[in-house]
Amino acid sequence: MNRRLLGPAPQWLKRGRLAHIGLLAATTLVSYGCGPNAPNSQSGAAVSGAAVLARPEWPSSFAIGHDATPAQIAALDIDFGPDGAGAPPGSGSVAEGKVVYDTKCVGCHGLTGQEGPNDRLVGREPRDGFPFGESRGIRKTIGNYWPYATTIFDYVTRAMPMTSPGSLTPDEVYAVAAYILFLNEIIPEDAVMNAETLPAVVMPARDRFVPDDRVGGPEVR
Numbered sequence: 744m745n746r747r748l749l750g751p752a753p754q755w756l757k758r759g760r761l762a763h764i765g766l767l768a769a770t771t772l773v774s775y776g777c778g779p780n781a782p783n784s785q786s787g788a789a790v791s792g793a794a795v796l797a798r799p800e801w802p803s804s805f806a807i808g809h810d811a812t813p814a815q816i817a818a819l820d821i822d823f824g825p826d827g828a829g830a831p832p833g834s835g836s837v838a839e840g841k842v843v844y845d846t847k848c849v850g851c852h853g854l855t856g857q858e859g860p861n862d863r864l865v866g867r868e869p870r871d872g873f874p875f876g877e878s879r880g881i882r883k884t885i886g887n888y889w890p891y892a893t894t895i896f897d898y899v900t901r902a903m904p905m906t907s908p909g910s911l912t913p914d915e916v917y918a919v920a921a922y923i924l925f926l927n928e929i930i931p932e933d934a935v936m937n938a939e940t941l942p943a944v945v946m947p948a949r950d951r952f953v954p955d956d957r958v959g960g961p962e963v964r
């Protein structure tokens with residue numbers, strides 16, 4: 744192993760922002776003479792410790808990766824906003840959602856969404872007020888805390904079931920969202936969720952949150 748590759752990061756690297764970490768990682772390789780366009784080294788040999796402290800001149804290309812294709816971007820562009828923007832086609836009923844839930848969710852979230860062992864998905868108590876700030880012991884659930892029903896779709900599509908995230912079809916996610924909303928006494932048993940009806944569900948905690956549309960200034964004020 745080259746000791747320099749494992750040594751402490753140079754100062755200019757430490758100043759970099761997290762978002763640029765991939766870029767910086769690539770730059771590190773290049774600046775240590777490992778990349779195809781090693782900027783500090785005419786010969787391509789490893790550079791001295793003093794030389795790596797200077798910010799390298801970045802090449803126009805690091806000769807790694809490629810532009811994302813439209814299909815790759817589409818595969819990641821799956822957010823489903825509270826206003827319904829980005830909702831995929833499809834639909835699912837409460838009854839269909841029970842089948843999905845009992846097959847793919849019950850083992851971790853319990854028979855009725857309350858038993859666990861993992862996060863509790865169902866529960867409307869306390870129905871009065873919003874005392875989560877004062878009483879830290881109250882379990883937050885979709886029924887008592889989530890302001891938008893669309894978040895169920897967005898989150899489940901990305902993250903659940905935890906053992907195989909991304910495996911559910913839009914129909915299955917609409918259906919399991921319907922079932923969870925029904926168990927939370929938010930929609931009736933004959934409801935069907937789709938691109939129009941899911942964003943239209945008014946959650947009990949809807950007015951407990953405001954969109955953070957602040958622009959500029961420090962993040963915490």
Ligand code: HEC
Pocket residue numbers: 843844847848849850851852861862863864883884885895898899903904905906919
């Ligand atoms: C293997 C266990 C497992 C399975 C199966 C599973 N989940 Fe989860 N689920 C978790 C865990 C663990 C968390 C907490 C994740 C975290 O906090 O990062 C979670 C969190 C959630 C949440 C967010 C709860 C909250 O209030 O933050 C939702 C919604 C959810 N799961 C839905 C589902 C649905 C729907 C299914 C079935 C399609 C499912 N889960 C299957 C383990 C599982």
